[in-house]
Every structure is written in C-alpha cells, then in structure tokens.
Amino acid sequence: METLLETRNLSKRYPGVHALKEVSFEIERNTVHCIVGENGAGKSTLIKILTGAIPRSSGSIVFKGRDYQPRSTNDAIGAGISFIYQELNVIEQFTVEENLNLGMEKSWFGIIRKDRSSVSKFEDILAKLEPGISLSQKLYKLSVVHRQIVEIARALAVNAELIIMDEPTASLSDEEVKRLFEIIRRLKGENVTIIYISHRLDEIFKIGDYVSVLRDGEMIATKKLADIAGKSELIQLMLGKVVATRYVPNRVDESVKVFQVQGLSTDKLRSISFDLYKGEILGFYGLVGSGKTEIARAIYGIDKFRQGKIVIDGVEIRPKIPKHAIRRGLAMVPEERRQEGIFGILPIKDNIPIMNTKKIARFGISSAKKERAVSIEYIDKLSIAAKGIMQEVATLSGGNQQKVVIGKCLNAEPRILIMDEPTRGIDVGAKEEIHAIIRGLAKGGNSIIVLSSELPEIVNLCDRIVLLLEGRIKKILKNGEGIDTEEIMHVVTGIGEKVR
Amino acid sequence: MIENAVPVHGLRVNRSSLQKLIIVGIMLILVIALSLLSREFLTFSNFSNVTRQIAIVIITGSAVTLLMISGNIDLSVGSVVAMTGVLVAIFSSRLGIPLWISVILASLFGGVTGSINGFLVTKLKIPSVIATLGTMYVARGLAYVFCDGKTVNLGLPDNFRWLGGGFVGPVPIPLLLTVVIACVFIFVQMKTLLGKYAYAIGGNKVTALLSGINVNLVTFLLFILSGILAGFSGTILASRMGVGMPTVGIGFEFDVIVAILLGGTSLSGGVGTVWGMIVGAFIVGLLGNGLNLLNVFTFYQSILKGIVLVVAVVLDITLKEKLE
Numbered sequence: 001m002e003t004l005l006e007t008r009n010l011s012k013r014y015p016g017v018h019a020l021k022e023v024s025f026e027i028e029r030n031t032v033h034c035i036v037g038e039n040g041a042g043k044s045t046l047i048k049i050l051t052g053a054i055p056r057s058s059g060s061i062v063f064k065g066r067d068y069q070p071r072s073t074n075d076a077i078g079a080g081i082s083f084i085y086q087e088l089n090v091i092e093q094f095t096v097e098e099n100l101n102l103g104m105e106k107s108w109f110g111i112i113r114k115d116r117s118s119v120s121k122f123e124d125i126l127a128k129l130e131p132g133i134s135l136s137q138k139l140y141k142l143s144v145v146h147r148q149i150v151e152i153a154r155a156l157a158v159n160a161e162l163i164i165m166d167e168p169t170a171s172l173s174d175e176e177v178k179r180l181f182e183i184i185r186r187l188k189g190e191n192v193t194i195i196y197i198s199h200r201l202d203e204i205f206k207i208g209d210y211v212s213v214l215r216d217g218e219m220i221a222t223k224k225l226a227d228i229a230g231k232s233e234l235i236q237l238m239l240g241k242v243v244a245t246r247y248v249p250n251r252v253d254e255s256v257k258v259f260q261v262q263g264l265s266t267d268k269l270r271s272i273s274f275d276l277y278k279g280e281i282l283g284f285y286g287l288v289g290s291g292k293t294e295i296a297r298a299i300y301g302i303d304k305f306r307q308g309k310i311v312i313d314g315v316e317i318r319p320k321i322p323k324h325a326i327r328r329g330l331a332m333v334p335e336e337r338r339q340e341g342i343f344g345i346l347p348i349k350d351n352i353p354i355m356n357t358k359k360i361a362r363f364g365i366s367s368a369k370k371e372r373a374v375s376i377e378y379i380d381k382l383s384i385a386a387k388g389i390m391q392e393v394a395t396l397s398g399g400n401q402q403k404v405v406i407g408k409c410l411n412a413e414p415r416i417l418i419m420d421e422p423t424r425g426i427d428v429g430a431k432e433e434i435h436a437i438i439r440g441l442a443k444g445g446n447s448i449i450v451l452s453s454e455l456p457e458i459v460n461l462c463d464r465i466v467l468l469l470e471g472r473i474k475k476i477l478k479n480g481e482g483i484d485t486e487e488i489m490h491v492v493t494g495i496g497e498k499v500r
Numbered sequence: 501m502i503e504n505a506v507p508v509h510g511l512r513v514n515r516s517s518l519q520k521l522i523i524v525g526i527m528l529i530l531v532i533a534l535s536l537l538s539r540e541f542l543t544f545s546n547f548s549n550v551t552r553q554i555a556i557v558i559i560t561g562s563a564v565t566l567l568m569i570s571g572n573i574d575l576s577v578g579s580v581v582a583m584t585g586v587l588v589a590i591f592s593s594r595l596g597i598p599l600w601i602s603v604i605l606a607s608l609f610g611g612v613t614g615s616i617n618g619f620l621v622t623k624l625k626i627p628s629v630i631a632t633l634g635t636m637y638v639a640r641g642l643a644y645v646f647c648d649g650k651t652v653n654l655g656l657p658d659n660f661r662w663l664g665g666g667f668v669g670p671v672p673i674p675l676l677l678t679v680v681i682a683c684v685f686i687f688v689q690m691k692t693l694l695g696k697y698a699y700a701i702g703g704n705k706v707t708a709l710l711s712g713i714n715v716n717l718v719t720f721l722l723f724i725l726s727g728i729l730a731g732f733s734g735t736i737l738a739s740r741m742g743v744g745m746p747t748v749g750i751g752f753e754f755d756v757i758v759a760i761l762l763g764g765t766s767l768s769g770g771v772g773t774v775w776g777m778i779v780g781a782f783i784v785g786l787l788g789n790g791l792n793l794l795n796v797f798t799f800y801q802s803i804l805k806g807i808v809l810v811v812a813v814v815l816d817i818t819l820k821e822k823l824e
Contacts (some may be wrong), residue, residue, distance in 0.1 A: 302710070326712035340710055343703035345770045354700060355711045357693055364693045408711065 010059035037214035082155030145176035264308030283462030331414035341405035344394030378407030399430025534790035554785035555674035556733035562685035571702035571769025577730035579639035581749035584734030589652035589744025610731015618723035643746035652744035664740025702769025
C-alpha cells in the first residue's frame, strides 16, 4: 500500500464562491479512485487544480512523495498526471498514430520524421489496450470507445501514472462500457492509477476501489467501496440532509391549466407529458443527460420535435422559432448564460429591451428614451449592480449577467417563464435574490418552469417536482414538508423502488 | 442600482467615442498633410472630385456596413456593380426603356443577387464569405454574358450621363445621392429595429434567436439591401463613365470593406457604424486623390493604401488598450 497522491487542506476561492474548502484526502497507488458529488460540489474544481488548469488558493498536494505545484496542464502531464476529456480531445481527420504523436513529433527542420522507436512504442501500447485499433486508421472511423482508448493510449505514451477520467461513459453503449472497464482493470496492473468521476453510481460500484464524496466544496468522506452498504448510503453521503426549509407553497390555481405538454417526443425525449397551473412553480430534476434542457428547447421552438402537442390556454401551438413561442406568452432563461442569454459586447440598454420591441419602438423606429426607461426599470426592479445602462453586459459579474437575462425575459411580460439552471455558477447572495424574484413572479399569478440539476434549489422553490431519467418522466411529486429527497435521488439515478 | 461612474484616470472615455476620435484624427492628419504638400488639394472642385469617386463606395458601404455589423460579409458587390452597369446600358439603349425605369430595374437585379446570397447563407447555412464569393464569380460572368463581352456604348439616351455626371446647382448628383442614402442608413443603424437587430445578431446569434429575433429574415433583408445598393451604385458608375462595361468594379468589394474596417466595424460583427465607414471611405479617397495630385505613381499608391489600412487598425487597437 502506497500513497500516490495526497492533498492537504486544499482550498479554492472565487469572488463570492468558496468552491473547495480545506480538502484533504489520499489516493492509493494502482487503484480506481472514484469521486462523486452533486453538480457544484467541487469535483471539477478539484480536477482542474490537479491538472494544472487553475491555481489553488491554499493548501498543498503531494504527488509521488514530492510537493506538486503544476502551473499548466503540460506541467501536470510532465509530472505524470493525464486527463481524459469528457468531450474527446482528438483530431478526427488525423490517424491514430498522428493523434498519439501530436505535439511530440520528431522533426528535421520542421519536416516530420518518422520515428521507428515511438511507432513501436505506440504499437505496444495499443496491442495491450485494444488490438483492434491500428495506427493508420483515421479517428473519425473509430467508435467512441475506441477514440477514448486512443486518448488513454496517449496518456500512457507520455508515461502517465495517474489518469483522470471525467464521465467517460456518458456517450457509450453498454457493450462499450464493459470494454472500457476491462481496460481500466488492466491499467491497474500496469502501474496506472485512475481517478474516475461519474454520476452513474452503478458504475462506481462496479469499477471503483475507493470513493471520495464531495459536497458543497467539502470532502465528506473517503471510503473503500467494499465498506459501503449500497447506493442509498452513497446517495446519503452525497446529498447530506436536504431540507426544504425555504419552501413556501404558492397559491396554485389548479382549475386553470395555463400550459400543457402532451406526448412530446424527440430523439432524446420519450413521450413527455405534464400540466402547468396558474401561479405554480414546476420543477424538473434529473441528472446530466436526463433531458431537462431538451424539453425546454423543444417547447421554446429551438429544436424540432417528432410527436406531441404543446397547448397554451387551450390552444395548440407549434413554434418553429422562439419568436413564435414568445408571441404566445412564453419566455426562456437559457442554460448557457454567455452563449445563449446575453449580448456580451452590447450595452445593457441593448440587452434588456430586446425581447419586447413594442415597448420601445413604433413603426420599426426605436426611441432611445424608452430604451433607457425600460432598462432602468429592470435595473432597479432586479437590483442589477451596474455603472449605467451603457455598460457592456460581459463586464458585469455572473449574477448580474443572469439578472440581465431575467430582466430581458420579464420585459417580454410572459405568462409562462422557463428557467433552465437559473442560478448556475453564481454566488450565494445572487442565488437567493433570484429565488426571491421567482417566488415573486409566482405570487403575481405567473407560472414558472424551473429546470435544475441542484436538488436544494428544486425543493426550496417548486410546488411540484418532475423527476426525469434518460428522457422519460419517472414521477411527479408534490412538494411539501414530507418531501423525501432520498426517494428523489433513487428515482433519478434509476434505482427504481426505494430499498431500505 | 446604478453605481456612481468612477472616472478612469480622471478622464472618462467610452469605447465608441474613442473610436470616432481616432479615425477623425487620422483623417484630419491626412487632410492637413496633403494640403500642406499640394496647393490644389484644399479646393472645392477637388473636394467634389473626391466625393464623386468615393460616392459609390459610401452608397454600397452603407448597406454592407449593416451586413457586416450582423457578422456577415458581401464579396459580390464589385461584380454586381459591373452587372447592373451593363444592364442599365442595355435597358436604356437596346430595349429603349426610359432611363429612370432602367435604373430601378438594374438595381432590382442587384437585389436579386442579394436575395440569392441571403438564401445561401440563411437557408443552406453556407458561410457568407463562401456564398458571396460564389455569386461574385457568377455575377461577373453574367455581366459578360449580358453584353456578349462588349462595352455597351451605342444608342444610349442623351440623359444617360445625368445620374453620375450631372449637377444640381454646384452640387454633383452623386454627392447628393450619397448624402441622402448615407443619412437614411445612419438613421436605420441608429434608430430602427433593423439596425438594432443587426447589432444583436452580430453580437450573439444564438441569444438573438432565443430573444425572439427572426435571425434568418433579418439577415436575408440585409443581404437584399446590400445587393440593391450595389446594383444602384453600378448604374451610377456606368452613367459617370457613359458606357456599360463588364470589366468595371474589380476590387470594388475590397474598397468597400476597407472603408468599413477603417470605420471601426469588426469582422466578427456586433460593432461598427455607418458614420465611421464614411470617414473610412474619405480616408481612402483623399489618400488616393492627394497622391495623384503629388504625381505618385499608382504602384506606390497601392502600397501606401495597404500600409494606411494596417497602421490605422493597429493604432486603433493600441490606443484603445492604452486608454481603457
């Protein structure tokens, strides 16, 4: 038994967010060490520090008995720590050999020179991992798992002793997962240690030796998987005690169905049906890949759907572009704030009024005065901290950017507001403010759909909770004092019936 | 909750006003230098001469600026100028259509080219550089086909030269047209939803779509406008020369794009002004004119133009960084 890596009081602070709090744990050599935790628990922060992508705020790391301070991912690779990216980091048009060689090509004044010794090294590595892959194959012809194996081979080619895998099975079939696990087991025998990150708890029990649980940036426990009774114990460790302390029931008018979705199906969704009542906050909860965002996108006219009906106030709509949905009283706060929510290089005054030009323009000519008035109205209403309406939105803090997006949507005066991850990546204070805004909207008789991967957010806000698993609705729960978060976790992780 | 504006280094400059300062500064330096070097430079007749030369750059550039603000580009305008120049000559001579109807018809042909560009970009999702590069070749070819490769100069009506060479009082007609069109587009850019949507699409196409902007429709419209104004410019050029020629306008698209870039429009969209493009066009026009007056050989003129473009953009970037 030998410790390969150890962290001591490792911390990471961002302005307003304490992402990692005094994390101390050890990884034993030649084991598969799993790391689990909810979204935002600090997994990716920890990994980014280990791979040199971001610097730590304080604390120390010891790797192979020596102090380890990577300043870049190259430093980490040089030290023997490689990372297999979730989105595979290969060049599809290149051959396997070219990919393995990338950045390490031997050359003669810039002319690439074939290097016999590295070719035979690659051949050895591949033969061990997967004899079915030949060096001359182009990457785009390989299956996903084979591409992943090429990435693993690349890590081995630079003599990695610790390989970090982030959700490696996210896009693999069951067969491919088996294949990957075989390889992982073989790697353990080749003096390679694995850090394995996954939401799929089944896999963790299958492949892991140890598991470390992170929650809210803190290391809750590191245990041998053999010592853990079952998934429920692990889930309990992950979630801690989630209580709906802040949940206040809204005055839901169940006689008025403002919005109905019936049998909505796309490539990723299977017959999604639900109703939304007047004054209700309806939550959607599920893990990565459960189809939350896909539901929002289909309703809002971004993605086409194969089958199903969307009904607003008893009238069916078929939005081809979001404009049609907005006209019928919908608005959406999208998941990716920077890429989908704001116009970063434009000032606030060109962001907030844009969804409702009737308020600022007549006959296609807009009034600077009205733009100003609308912008200031929402800056005040939502307490957006800004220098003025001319400030470029990209220069605001994350929480204030999100408020701009919310202001933009509220200005459209929607009756149904869809919010996809309304508080992702923003600090605690802004989070509370946004929750207060959402509750205020419901109180005003609006209906809100909240899609979130943070369970506390869901149970503290929503009147009913729709639980999703792999593109299907598994259960719709009514929120209240007795809400059982353990049951929720069982449903969304696919354990099915609760086992005590 | 608007915080008190904190003055930066005791002086508050916002980015767009800085942009204006820099580019006008460059133009002023150019005017002062050239008027010191050449006595003929600072005269009314020379000024009217310059404006006649850059008139079509500004007219076409007005629409193309909006298009570039939306993050697209139109490389076909030079060929459209040649095609509609040939067409207006054919319409008004061989077909005997009254001049003003010929001008409208020819401009509409420009609009058709624009709508094809718009279709390729919005429906077939081809990047605008490639789509308009294609129509650039097609329109140039059509210009040759329509006139069988020969200059159209016979049977043109007496008033054919009016549009490009006429005067209202002391003011050349192209100057008048330029002022009217430039004003319209400054208004469109600053005051209308079309202008606002162009910035929004160039600023972030996905956000624009999710905010309820019909991105395809707006982009399509901007391409049509660009085509119509390039088409109209072609008729002005043909009228100024008094012939329809399929070889004109080669490299014109780059004159337009250079003026727009000098004017502070970003190639990636979301930033820029029509007003800046006009100053940019003047910088290029005055430079060429001044060098002509100084008897600088055209080969060297091209070299200097290239240097001015790069220096202006570098100056813009470095000054902005220092002041921000």
